[in-house]
Each structure stands twice: as C-alpha cells, then as structure tokens.
Amino acid sequence: MDDEDDRGLNPDGTIRREGSPGRVPAPFAPVVEAARTRIAGTFGAARLHSAYVYGSIPRGTAVPGVSDLDLLVALRGAPTAADAAAVRALEAELDAAFDQIDGVGALLHDAATLTSRLERHDLGFFVACLCTPLLGEDLAARLPAYRPTPLLARETNGDLGLALPLWRRRAAGAVTDAERRALSRGVARRLVRTGFTLVMPRWRGWTSDLAESAEVFARYYPDRPERIAQLRLAARTGRAPSADPAVLTTLVEDLAPWLAAEYLAVHGEKAPRP
Structure with a gap:
C-alpha cells in the first residue's frame, strides 16, 4: 500500500498523475x-x-x-x-x-x-x-488540477446504475468461458473503482491499485463484512478474470445494485449526458 502520507497526491494536495x-x-x-x-x-x-x-x-x-x-x-x-x-x-x-x-x-x-x-x-x-x-x-x-472531492466522486462513478441492464443482458448471453472472463474483468474493475471513489473523499487520496482500493473501502464499511468480501472478490477478478457464472452473478446481481444505491445516497447522481 502507498505510504500513508502520500496517497497519490502532490505536495499541494492535488492528485498526482499516476503513470509515466x-x-x-x-x-x-x-x-x-x-x-x-x-x-x-x-x-x-x-x-x-x-x-x-x-x-x-x-x-x-x-x-x-x-x-x-x-x-x-x-x-x-x-x-x-x-x-x-x-x-x-x-x-x-x-x-x-x-x-x-x-x-x-x-x-x-x-x-x-x-x-x-x-x-x-x-x-x-x-x-x-x-x-x-x-x-x-x-x-x-x-485541464485543472484535481482533488479527491465529493464532486469528483459523483462525476466519475455516480452513474453505476445505468450499467446494470447492459451487464445483465451480457451475462445472460455469455455462453463461452472467454465471454464470461471478458465481462467479469470489466465489471469487476468498474465495481472496485466505484467502491473506492465512494469513500475517496473521506480517505483524501487516490489509487488505481485494485487491491488497495478494496482495502480502503473496507476501512469505512467495517459493519458490512459481506460487501468487503465481495469487493475483495472483485479486486481479484479484475486482475485474474473468472469464467465462473457464480462470480458474475455475485458481482452483477448482488454487489452492483447495493453499490449503485449506496453511491446515490452518499454522493448523488452524475450529471446526465446527452
């Protein structure tokens, strides 16, 4: 995990560009x-x-x-x-x-x-x-410098609910292991990013590391052990995609709807796009 005093930020508290x-x-x-x-x-x-x-x-x-x-x-x-x-x-x-x-x-x-x-x-x-x-x-x-604010959280991932119908259709239509692995990777990564940005303003930092993101989420939802376990599953699946239909069901039908509702309650809905 990143140094506790770093958290992906520049000295002025703005989010540091993460790659080079x-x-x-x-x-x-x-x-x-x-x-x-x-x-x-x-x-x-x-x-x-x-x-x-x-x-x-x-x-x-x-x-x-x-x-x-x-x-x-x-x-x-x-x-x-x-x-x-x-x-x-x-x-x-x-x-x-x-x-x-x-x-x-x-x-x-x-x-x-x-x-x-x-x-x-x-x-x-x-x-x-x-x-x-x-x-x-x-x-x-x-573009401006960015900070880990509720506005950034809302606008990056405040539309998770819009993805659910598409994910459900793709999961229902996935018949090969390759199709299920590809879908599980995309779904898992999106869910981990959403879980992380849900708590990002309280953590006051940025990371794109899937495992770290899941652990940051866990700090702020200690009373939701089932959601912590599911987000950790998502982090593992984002790195090593799974063809197991049960994994997709857990992510799409259980974790995703809860996360979408929780996100709306905490940060509100992303500004609509044309």
Whole structure:
C-alpha cells in the first residue's frame, strides 16, 4: 500500500498523475512503441489530436501474459463509424502481435469532449491524472488540477446504475468461458473503482491499485463484512478474470445494485449526458 502520507497526491494536495513512460516495464516497451506507431499510421496528423496509454502498463505494475493494453485516442473531430472500425482493427492487430498482453482496449473520443465543462470531472480527470501521453499535444495542459472531492466522486462513478441492464443482458448471453472472463474483468474493475471513489473523499487520496482500493473501502464499511468480501472478490477478478457464472452473478446481481444505491445516497447522481 502507498505510504500513508502520500496517497497519490502532490505536495499541494492535488492528485498526482499516476503513470509515466519511464515506468513502463521492459517487456511492454515494444508493445507501447507499436501502439504509438500504429495509431499515428491509422489516423494521421490531420485526424489525430493525441493518444495516451493508461492502466497497469504506464503505472509499472503490468504482468506479462496477464495484463491488457489500455489506450485512449483523441481525435480532432467527432468519431465516426469508420474511426470506430479502425480502432477495433488496431486492437485486434496489437493483441495478435504481442504475447505480453491479454487483450487491448482503446477508447475513442474527440478532444473537445475530453476538455468540455460537462466532462471536466470525469473524462477530463481521466486524461489529466490517469493517462500517460503517447502522441500529440497533451490535453492535461488544458485541464485543472484535481482533488479527491465529493464532486469528483459523483462525476466519475455516480452513474453505476445505468450499467446494470447492459451487464445483465451480457451475462445472460455469455455462453463461452472467454465471454464470461471478458465481462467479469470489466465489471469487476468498474465495481472496485466505484467502491473506492465512494469513500475517496473521506480517505483524501487516490489509487488505481485494485487491491488497495478494496482495502480502503473496507476501512469505512467495517459493519458490512459481506460487501468487503465481495469487493475483495472483485479486486481479484479484475486482475485474474473468472469464467465462473457464480462470480458474475455475485458481482452483477448482488454487489452492483447495493453499490449503485449506496453511491446515490452518499454522493448523488452524475450529471446526465446527452
């Protein structure tokens, strides 16, 4: 766990950007370089504003053969269907080319949305604090410094309830182990982040480490041992996805509805998006 006096903050109490190129583990350096080259070649300078890598690779905690590659592509205009198709093809190419990674996920947005007032405490925070620049102008320069406030908690994860119908449909339709593992990883990570940000303003810090996030949550819900156990399960599943249908049922049908209701009671609902 991070030093008790650190908690992911700068000396002035703002949240420190968590990744950097220098932290990329050596086995993943070729992966990141290939991502840089292929993104530039796919979109070109006229279309591409900037690109970023986030997650365990720039944090320096990635495990070869286990960790996935997480990317953000920022365009100069609104993404089109062709842009989305190009990103899906890029994901498949990178995943097939490197045994070091177990999957690739690339988010696609336009720069104006990422720096908009509506997204200031959600996607804006994501870029400024959780993303490491790969290409182009770093949008973090256009964004403010962030603190672990209730506003940040509300705007990052105050919409968990909207994800539940989709998760239920995907869980019901998952017939292969690969489908269940992919869904369990995404659901588990979202639930751990939500559990952590639920208590983040009281902890007064930031972490993206799944195990640490679950333990921070546990400090503030000692009277909910069943929820602590479930969030720890989610943290383990986020790192090592499970194909067990019972795990998905626990996360989607038990932990997620409770967490969504508790979040609304504590922080309120995220500002609606168009």
